[in-house]
Amino acid sequence: MEHATSVVIEPAADRRPPPLAEHLNSDVTRAAMLIQQEVLGAARAFLRGEGFVEMLPPVIGPVTDPGARGSKQVDVDYYGHKYKVMSSGILYKQASLLTFEKLFYIAPNVRAEPVETCNTQRHLAEFHQIDVEIANGTRADAMGVAERLLTYVVRHALTAVPEQFELLERDPLAFAWLLSGPFGVLSHREAVDELHLLGHPQSPDAEIAWTGEELLSRQKDRPFFVTDYPKGSRGFYDRESTTEPGRLRNFDLLAPEGYGELVSGSERESDYATIVTRMRETGENPAKYRWYLDVMRQGVPRSAGFGMGLERLTRFLTGLDAVWQVNAYPKVPGEMAP
Amino acid sequence: MRAGGFPEEQVRARARTGAAEAFPPVESYGHEVFGQNASGEAQPADELDTARLVPPVFMPLRLEKLIDLGREPLQSDVDLTTAVGGFTSALPVFLSAFGSTRIGSSEVSVAASRQAGALGIPMVIGENVVPVTGYRREPDATTGMLARVRAYLDEAGPSLGGVVVQQSTEDADAEVWNLVYSDPAAEPLLASGRLGFELKVGQGAKPGLGGLTVLDRATAARVSEQFAIDDLWSGPGVLRSGSPGTFTDEILRQQIRFMRNNFPRARIWVKLHPGRDVAQAAACAWEAGADAVTVDGAEGGTGWAPRAFLDHVGLPLAECLRRIGTPSGCLLATGRMWEGGRAVKALALGATAVGLGRAALTAVDTDPEHGLRKLVECLAFEVQLLTSALGKYTPAALSGEDVWFPGRSGAADPAPRHRESLT
Numbered sequence: 001m002e003h004a005t006s007v008v009i010e011p012a013a014d015r016r017p018p019p020l021a022e023h024l025n026s027d028v029t030r031a032a033m034l035i036q037q038e039v040l041g042a043a044r045a046f047l048r049g050e051g052f053v054e055m056l057p058p059v060i061g062p063v064t065d066p067g068a069r070g071s072k073q074v075d076v077d078y079y080g081h082k083y084k085v086m087s088s089g090i091l092y093k094q095a096s097l098l099t100f101e102k103l104f105y106i107a108p109n110v111r112a113e114p115v116e117t118c119n120t121q122r123h124l125a126e127f128h129q130i131d132v133e134i135a136n137g138t139r140a141d142a143m144g145v146a147e148r149l150l151t152y153v154v155r156h157a158l159t160a161v162p163e164q165f166e167l168l169e170r171d172p173l174a175f176a177w178l179l180s181g182p183f184g185v186l187s188h189r190e191a192v193d194e195l196h197l198l199g200h201p202q203s204p205d206a207e208i209a210w211t212g213e214e215l216l217s218r219q220k221d222r223p224f225f226v227t228d229y230p231k232g233s234r235g236f237y238d239r240e241s242t243t244e245p246g247r248l249r250n251f252d253l254l255a256p257e258g259y260g261e262l263v264s265g266s267e268r269e270s271d272y273a274t275i276v277t278r279m280r281e282t283g284e285n286p287a288k289y290r291w292y293l294d295v296m297r298q299g300v301p302r303s304a305g306f307g308m309g310l311e312r313l314t315r316f317l318t319g320l321d322a323v324w325q326v327n328a329y330p331k332v333p334g335e336m337a338p
Numbered sequence: 339m340r341a342g343g344f345p346e347e348q349v350r351a352r353a354r355t356g357a358a359e360a361f362p363p364v365e366s367y368g369h370e371v372f373g374q375n376a377s378g379e380a381q382p383a384d385e386l387d388t389a390r391l392v393p394p395v396f397m398p399l400r401l402e403k404l405i406d407l408g409r410e411p412l413q414s415d416v417d418l419t420t421a422v423g424g425f426t427s428a429l430p431v432f433l434s435a436f437g438s439t440r441i442g443s444s445e446v447s448v449a450a451s452r453q454a455g456a457l458g459i460p461m462v463i464g465e466n467v468v469p470v471t472g473y474r475r476e477p478d479a480t481t482g483m484l485a486r487v488r489a490y491l492d493e494a495g496p497s498l499g500g501v502v503v504q505q506s507t508e509d510a511d512a513e514v515w516n517l518v519y520s521d522p523a524a525e526p527l528l529a530s531g532r533l534g535f536e537l538k539v540g541q542g543a544k545p546g547l548g549g550l551t552v553l554d555r556a557t558a559a560r561v562s563e564q565f566a567i568d569d570l571w572s573g574p575g576v577l578r579s580g581s582p583g584t585f586t587d588e589i590l591r592q593q594i595r596f597m598r599n600n601f602p603r604a605r606i607w608v609k610l611h612p613g614r615d616v617a618q619a620a621a622c623a624w625e626a627g628a629d630a631v632t633v634d635g636a637e638g639g640t641g642w643a644p645r646a647f648l649d650h651v652g653l654p655l656a657e658c659l660r661r662i663g664t665p666s667g668c669l670l671a672t673g674r675m676w677e678g679g680r681a682v683k684a685l686a687l688g689a690t691a692v693g694l695g696r697a698a699l700t701a702v703d704t705d706p707e708h709g710l711r712k713l714v715e716c717l718a719f720e721v722q723l724l725t726s727a728l729g730k731y732t733p734a735a736l737s738g739e740d741v742w743f744p745g746r747s748g749a750a751d752p753a754p755r756h757r758e759s760l761t
Contacts, residue, residue: 069600072516114520116528116603149622206599232595249403280584283505283537287581297398 010026016118017330021338022160023327031164032326035157036314040106041233042156043130043308052132053100057089057107063289065090066282067235069207071297072112073260083200085110087108088307090237093133094268095295097303108270120210121322122260124311125331132265133305140248142304143225144264146253147183149308150223150262154178157317174257184224185252191216207233220256227251227259236278238266251306255316265306272297344696349676353701359718360678361500383638383674385656385685385743389575392742413757418718420733422691423668424605425500425532428458429718430685430733434632434693435464435504435536435609435671447740448489450702451577455490460497461485462607465506465549465580466537483514491526501527502534502607506583513683519601533604534629537593539585539610539619542634542673543643545638545652548580550643587622594626605629606733608671612636612653617661624667631660631665632693635673656743659687676713678720682728685721686736686743 017023044054047142053315062081064073065088074085086092089107096103107129117123130149142314155176157164165172188208195202195212198219207229216226228247231240238248250266269275275296279286286293314326324330331337352359359495403411420430434452436447454461458646463486487501505514515535518524528532544550552575569576590608597606608623609632610616618629635655644692653661655673671689675681684692694714701709725733728740 070516070519072513072520112516112520115522115525203598203627204601205595209602229548232592233599273740277589280589283593285583316415331518 004080016332016335017324017337020329022024023330026326028168028320029328031167032314032318032320033328034161034164035317036310036326037155038160039155039310039314039317042160043149043160045156046152047104047130047132047145050102050145052102052104053095053277054107054332055100055103056078057105057106057131058086060085061092062291063091063263064088065235066284068239068275069287070114071144074110074112084169087111088129088248089131090235090305091132091289091292092140093301093305093308094237094270094300095292097133097135097301098295101131101301105129105131107131107307113333117210118333118335120214121332122210122312122315124323124327125179125333126329127323128310129307131307133268134301134304135301137267137304139227139251139265139267139304141335142267142306143185143251143253146263146265146306146308147223150253150313153313154317168318168320170317174319181222183222184220186226186227187228188230188247189228196246203233205230213254214258216256216260217256217260220254223253223255225251225253231281233265234264234283235311236275236284239269240278249304253306254310255312259312259316261307262316263306265304265309267304268302270296270302272298276311344674344700345676346700349697349700349713350704352676352713352716353460353704354639354712355714356712359716360723365679384635384654386635386654386680389656389743390739391679391682391686391724391740393727394729396736398652398730399735400729402433403456404733410725412729413722416725416731416733417486418721418733420691421596423502423534423607423670424459425534426498427460427500427691428498429714430689430691430721431457431459431681431714432515432691432693433459433461433698434695435462435538436699437693438702446699446702446706448697449706450484451486451489452493453702453714454698455471455493455499457714458495459714460500460502461486461490462502462504462536463545464679465504474701483518486667487523487527497530500532500534500605502536503606504536504538506538506580515597515601528603531603534607535597535601535604536607536609536632538609539590539606540582540613540638541636542612542652542655543607544647545611545636546582547647548582548641549578550577550580551574553578559601577733585619587618590619590622591626594623594628597625607632609634612655612658612673614653616653617659617663620662620669621666624665628667630668630670630690632670632672633657633662635671637674655684656687659684659689664688665690666688676717678717678724680719680731682724682736683741684713685733686728686740687738690734 025028047073060076060083062083064086073087076083076085086109088109089105109129110126113123113125132145145335158172164184191208192202192204198215202208202214229248229250230250234248234250240251241247241249249264252261253263254260255262276286311326312321317324318326320326326333400411403415418429420427422432433450451461463483490501503514503518507747554574555576558576558578566579570577576609594606606628607630608628610619612635616633623631635658636652637654655671665688668690669688670691671684671694672693672695675692675694681692697713698710725736730736
């Protein structure tokens with residue numbers, strides 16, 4: 001296969017995907033897919049090397065992850081019953097700890113995101129996650145795996161397909177800090193303070209808004225963790241701190257340069273009564289989670305885990321303007337696409 | 339439709355003739371003498387109706403208005419524009435949820451939506467509208483939630499009012515809020531800051547219970563996974579019961595934070611039933627960031643309720659307002675609102691606005707085109723008359739000193755009240 005040695009890369013921030021044939025036939029798409037292929041291979045090699053077993057995730061189920069801010073789950077008619085397309089595999093990952101102590105999925109997810117997210121350059125309605133779960137793991141364990149995984153994947157991709165980075169005019173020096181040392185860590189409270197110092201409004205009780213996340217990310221030269229999000233900002237499965245009630249034992253991993261969130265993870269709640277109560281606190285009707293609650297009632301190991309957004313990671317690597325550029329069949333929220 | 343235990347004929351008269359109904363028939367002017375209860379209303383039904391509005395003799399706020407205007411102020415100088423739960427409303431009035439009772443979910447609701455839009459007042463769309471009657475249906479559907487939003491927006495101006503979509507425990511299965519928030523059709527509301535979501539904790543007609551509706555058997559079969567179905571009658575109808583949902587102070591606090599987190603561009607409202615701990619629940623909601631808390635007095639509701647609940651359960655609205663005292667956020671009151679006197683008393687006792695439920699349904703049933711508009715115009719005229727008589731020129735200036743309860747010595751506590759600033 002022949003590739004051009006350089007391509008004209010137009011700013012995509014204000015553009016939408018072109019017709020699919022044009023997109024699929026683009027050198028930019030081709031380069032992004034070749035880098036993504038290295039990401040997938042490296043992620044699998046790394047995780048298997050650390051003792052994780054790859055399982056294949058379900059596509060539909062009676063319930064799915066309700067924790068995605070403001071997005072609608074997609075319903076399918078399943079023999080007359082309303083089933084959901086997976087918005088994330090979290091519920092199944094927890095249950096699968098009965099099979100393996102360390103497992104991962106490369107999972108497709110669908111979320112009908114609010115239309116406003118079509119302008120974040122970071123949201124697709126259909127996307128993939130590298131979904132990791134560790135039985136008896138702590139948050140620190142999960143953060144460690146995420147950091148090592150990201151470092152491994154970046155190092156591998158830069159070595160494996162340097163010509164694709166060159167073609168996309170992505171300077172490998174952009175990753176020098178990432179490869180040279182440990183990632184930073186700040187608490188949600190510290191992140192809020194930092195945003196306030198930058199003159200940016202941010203509720204201390206809520207998820208960091210997309211604009212704030214991008215702003216924080218622009219201040220940094222290497223990936224960094226944000227930990228201890230407030231209760232009310234995440235799903236019922238993120239475990240609440242016993243020493244600091246109202247704070248969750250969770251984390252996000254954000255890329256520098258304005259690319260923002262790559263990973264969300266947490267220690268998981270595994271106590272049945274606490275899960276039911278937390279479901280109510282997040283406005284959920286426990287009745288519809290019957291299979292999951294039955295499993296939790298029987299008992300699954302405590303765990304920690306995370307999901308790493310595959311397209312977001314690939315976008316960060318490629319340095320492209322918008323996440324749709326790194327998906328072969330991009331579905332921008334609110335737009336009808338093949 | 340029939341609305342029993344409710345001044346139905348007076349509401350229908352207002353829906354037909356509008357503000358003229360604020361007075362006895364004009365033909366009687368100069369020919370008859372009138373005294374108390376000349377309006378022919380039924381005997382006062384609750385404490386709020388029994389209370390009287392008590393204008394003072396000395397009116398420092400009227401002097402302020404006189405100086406401001408450079409002439410003596412009149413009732414037409416009362417500015418009714420009010421900040422209601424994060425929206426700007428033309429009046430201290432909003433359209434309450436009708437729920438999914440048969441009359442509440444039919445074309446009547448669409449007609450009411452159109453008139454609420456034209457009036458520039460916020461409108462609440464009830465729980466269960468989506469699980470029972472659907473969201474979109476066909477693009478040109480004349481019922482369902484989207485038809486109501488469209489009807490409202492067709493008539494609304496660019497900045498007044500807002501649409502508030504309710505969700506309760508059973509609606510969570512239908513993801514009503516996620517559905518609306520991610521729907522391009524909601525963008526005009528979001529872009530103008532006029533979309534709100536209301537967490538329905540309870541309702542006035544049946545405190546402690548969830549929604550009760552009579553459905554035909556075919557519809558009941560369709561929703562039997564989500565609701566309890568009781569076959570109580572020999573006819574075609576069966577009873578559908580929804581779960582009221584479980585709340586503690588932490589559950590309420592976190593649900594509100596979760597809503598704010600997930601829907602940052604929407605206003606957050608909370609509707610409470612007249613529970614004995616209504617003051618704590620309202621305080622908890624405001625503290626968690628609710629833009630408005632609606633208290634539905636035990637006399638309220640389009641909801642159809644068991645007899646035992648209609649007669650024996652829940653605090654009357656006046657007692658709810660008394661327990662809440664000075665609200666620390668925007669307080670909305672509902673429960674048999676239909677005319678200016680009861681509305682002004684509720685405003686004086688702490689409410690920022692009052693909601694029309696049964697009265698609105700009755701008005702639209704009387705005249706689908708103009709009934710609600712005429713009913714509200716009459717109410718607004720009365721609010722202006724009464725407020726100016728109290729020497730005040732905004733609803734926000736009303737306070738407890740303006741209300742007298744029989745058997746209580748002196749005036750009520752004239753405590754200052756929460757007000758949102760109009761922006």
